[in-house]
Amino acid sequence: MSIASTAESEINSWSSSSVDESFTPINDIKEVIPLISINNEQEVHRVAYKTLQQCIDLLRCLPSDDKYTYESKFIPSSTIGKHVRHLYDHFRLLLESKQLKEKRKPSDGNIDDYDDQYYEEQKDESKFWIVNYDNRSNNIPVETLRLTAIKRLEQLQTTIINDCTFIPFNTQIRVDATVDSEMLMDPIPFQSTYGRELWFCCHHAIHHFALIRVICAEQNIVVPEDFGIAPSTLQKRYKMEHNS
Template sequence: MAPTAITHPESAVVSSKVTQVPQDRSTVVEQLTDVARHVMGQAIDLLENTLTDDKQLTYQSKYIPGSTIGKHLRHARDHYALLSKAVLDITSTGASNSQAPVTLSYDARIRDTPMETSITAGIQAFREAVQQLDDIAKYAPEDLPVVLTADTGPYQQALNTTYGRELWFGSLHAIHHWSMVRVIAGELGLTLNANFGIAPSTINYHKDGSKSKI
């Protein structure tokens, strides 16, 4: 029996706006890098202009057990850094001229690093991550092949993906953690930028007049 086609009734369409995909694919990495720069820039601004004491980085949240601002910042930044390292490792060896894909694992994160407890270390770590992405944007195409290895618990997986897709994942993932940073900052009585921790799609949705917070 032939599979049943999946259709999308008009009632399921929530917006008539169609996202325009750039025709020049060479601009995609530049755009995604710009987004990543903005997202990490929010963290840098938090560290430079909102936090006033290293102790605020290690304050244990009452609402998100085990969470601190420092841990969320480090965790999110690590995903950008691991992606950059994977690309830089293969390009520095000249393997980028072959068909060998970039090999990436987000499970190789290093915990309890200085940026979890030091404002100064955090600023430096984010600036280095931004610089690495800027360097990669000069030559890496958005469809640069990447093999993502993942420990999913009971299974080890190897998934085919691309640099562009993982770069966007890094930003979306960071925004999710910024939303939790916002909660902890609220516990500390700190006021953050209105768009801190808000997904770009949600910001655009609000521009259309929606009152939704999600």
């Protein structure tokens, strides 16, 4: 398949009569993040949008709302909704942090506002971009209400398009993490970057898609062949099929 055909196919896959236009920036994604990306920032923002869209498409195709909260027999205490809430929270905690809201898209469109010097000279740690993925929410509507989950995922897509594509990937982030359930000290800080964390959220979501795939199989729900499969695995499969 040619690059042009692939691009056209992907554009069509983003179009659906059931899409709520007020929350899904389909037209914006085509303009702001080209399908044939010209740099790494565009590519990973496009993949983040596309990963969320995979989840949205699956939720729309569930035959009934009770499938969303069905508790797995193979993965104890696990539901599609719990996995969606979990992966949603990771994106939310990265993209809707207080520090990002304050420093996100420059008003004049000048990406130099995110220059590394700002972070190197910053003395007030309260202004650092800090992410703690342990600050997740439990028992919220995203976990139990399929339509609410769709709306929230679409809002994340809007945030990516409107607020995040200007952020350089080397923008520094401090990730605080609880690394042991018995630890008595404060969460351990790790130095990271925006690009690394955005890709982590995508990769993390794909792994949870794999678990969602199992729960769907239990309920005889068919999912796309590439759902929950890592990009590197799909790439290897493609090469094997076309080199044989």
